Amino acid sequence: MTLTITAEPTLIEQDSNGVVRVAKTRITLDTVVTAFLEGCTAEEIAQQYPSLQLSDIYLVIGYYLRHTEEVNTYLAQRQREATQIQQEAEKRFNPIGVRDRLLARRNQSQ
Template sequence: MTLSIALEPTPIETDAYGVVRVSRTRVTLDTVVTAFLEGCTPEEIGEQYPSLQLPDIYLVIGYYLRHRDEVRTYLAERQRQANIIQEEAEQRFNPIGIRDRLIARRNQSR
């Protein structure tokens, strides 16, 4: 008997907004790679994100290990975009003193 060796496609896809996700889930590539870099095993990642299949987690990590530079560039760009969005939100909605404002608003409505 011979073993039939088949190449498995990496289960990742880019959504309409340019975000790379594990296929057929809402879990992002960022999430899986960050968990892996923080020391989580594929099994632990699967426990944290039950929508992921264990073989897919291994394939995604394998993709990261084979394409580190490209993935790191992608992750850095995603972080840059997140920082811009956070800055814009903080300019529109000043987070300083928000707790006090919410408590005051709640007390006014009583």
Template sequence: MTLTIALEPTPIETDAHGVLRVGKTRVTLDTVVIAFLEGCTCKQIGEQYPSLELSDIYLAIGYYLRHQDEVNTYLAERQRQADVIQQEAEQQFNPIGIRDRLLARRSQTQ
């Protein structure tokens, strides 16, 4: 019996917003890589995100391990973008005192 060796395409796709997603799911590469870096096994990641195929998780982690510099640069940029969005949201909707404002609004309606 001869084993046929075939190249497996990496199951990472870029969506319309430039976000890398694993397989045909909405799960981001960020999510998979961060879970892996936090010590989760591929099986545990699959249990947390049942829409992912186990083989896709292994291939995505393999891609990360082969391209750590590029992926880490991508992750840093995504974190920078998230920080900017959070700052903009906090400027527009001040989170300080929100609990008090919500409780006051609740007591007015009761």
């Protein structure tokens, strides 16, 4: 029997918003890499995200290990964008006292 060696396709793709996802899922590269960096095994990641195939998780982790610098740069950029969005949202909608305001509205309507 002869083993046929073929290149595996890259299972990550960038969506229209620039977010890198595991192909054909809604799971982001950030999610898989962060779980891996926090010490989760591929099997644990598969349990947390059943839409991912175990073999795909290993391919994504392998991609990360081969492209660590680029992926870390991408992750840092995503974190900066998330922080900026959160700050803008907090400027528009002050989170301090939200619970009290909601309770006051509920009490007024009763």
